[in-house]
Amino acid sequence: MSSTIEDEIVRDVLQRHQGLVKRIETKRRGRVSIEAEKDYIVEIALYLRDKRDFSQVVSATSFDAPDGDSYAVVYCLWSLSHRVLLALKTSIPKEIPRLRSLTPFFESANWHERETHEMMGIQFEGHLDLGRLLLPEDWTEGFPLRKTFRLQG
Amino acid sequence: MRRNSYRRRTHAIWHSILSICDFLHHLRRLHNVHTDLCNGFHLSGESTPPSDNCFPRGGGRRGSMLVAIDGRSTMTINRVKCMAPVRKLLDWGRLSSLWPVHIATGCCSPEEMALVSPRYDVERFGVLPLPSLRQCDLLIVLGLVTHKMAKRLKLIYEQMPEPKYVMAVGACAVSGGLFWDSYSVVKGIDKVLPVDVYVPGCPPRPEAFIQGIRLLQQKIRRERKN
Numbered sequence: 279m280s281s282t283i284e285d286e287i288v289r290d291v292l293q294r295h296q297g298l299v300k301r302i303e304t305k306r307r308g309r310v311s312i313e314a315e316k317d318y319i320v321e322i323a324l325y326l327r328d329k330r331d332f333s334q335v336v337s338a339t340s341f342d343a344p345d346g347d348s349y350a351v352v353y354c355l356w357s358l359s360h361r362v363l364l365a366l367k368t369s370i371p372k373e374i375p376r377l378r379s380l381t382p383f384f385e386s387a388n389w390h391e392r393e394t395h396e397m398m399g400i401q402f403e404g405h406l407d408l409g410r411l412l413l414p415e416d417w418t419e420g421f422p423l424r425k426t427f428r429l430q431g
Numbered sequence: 432m433r434r435n436s437y438r439r440r441t442h443a444i445w446h447s448i449l450s451i452c453d454f455l456h457h458l459r460r461l462h463n464v465h466t467d468l469c470n471g472f473h474l475s476g477e478s479t480p481p482s483d484n485c486f487p488r489g490g491g492r493r494g495s496m497l498v499a500i501d502g503r504s505t506m507t508i509n510r511v512k513c514m515a516p517v518r519k520l521l522d523w524g525r526l527s528s529l530w531p532v533h534i535a536t537g538c539c540s541p542e543e544m545a546l547v548s549p550r551y552d553v554e555r556f557g558v559l560p561l562p563s564l565r566q567c568d569l570l571i572v573l574g575l576v577t578h579k580m581a582k583r584l585k586l587i588y589e590q591m592p593e594p595k596y597v598m599a600v601g602a603c604a605v606s607g608g609l610f611w612d613s614y615s616v617v618k619g620i621d622k623v624l625p626v627d628v629y630v631p632g633c634p635p636r637p638e639a640f641i642q643g644i645r646l647l648q649q650k651i652r653r654e655r656k657n
Contacts, residue, residue, distance in 0.1 A: 413615070414577075414578045414579040414582075415579075417578075422614035422615070429612045429613070430612060430614070
């Protein structure tokens, strides 16, 4: 049986970024998931963009990780030519929620990162405009999608 | 995408409009006076600066209304006396030609579409939905209103000519509904607008809608007696 494109991607990434990737797997056709340290996200994403044609960030989101002291950030990259959706995951500590932005390299990450910044309070370093996007202009109450945000009810 | 300079400019305009209108809601409803489009009122002329940057709430004769001009000075509008039968006729005309403009932010809007369809045919009560709020006297809010939307909603309300009425339709517009504990939702539009009729339901049936309209008509009929 010939190796699929997903297996090739997994093999390539493991070869090139041996120590950087924490976990990599492909569960089914067209889906790959990579978990990496936060400092290497940009490097891996750039490699995927240039060599494997992952040209589009279709979503970027964040949530409170189950371990309780970090936020998980997930980028979804889509390759038009291979028809593969790749999840690039990382976790950042709650005390210093900072991450290098993908926007200088992927135009499509712009508004996703702005939304993540607004809702979860994650600072994307290198993003040019982290202004208000969805919340009201005079919003001062914090980051509404964090678990620590107190709902009025 | 909106540029920052534009955002600042519009924000300044909102602020100047909205800060005035907060006071005006109260005054209008307190004195129960409308500035009809049909020459029911005339301006008394002199504009007077208020004492301490705040409009007098209890002041003014009954039948007159204070209007803010550029946020600092006020002007008095007096009601012109007209005969009781004529007044009654005018009221009757008003209540039997309620022209609504609707803000459809949620799934209650299909019910409103059903309302104007031949099956329910609300036009027999004189209700004719229009796309222009400058000619309308009823604002129907269908569905959820967020804090961000609330400012725009208020702006829309201020652009309608008096006399104007507001109808809150659906659980979301009445009290926040399903999203009552959300960070972004106004818990009932009566926090920002003076609501005349509430139509609860998720979504309300067109029959409930019609009842709401009938209630509003009764309210308009009784308005001057009180």
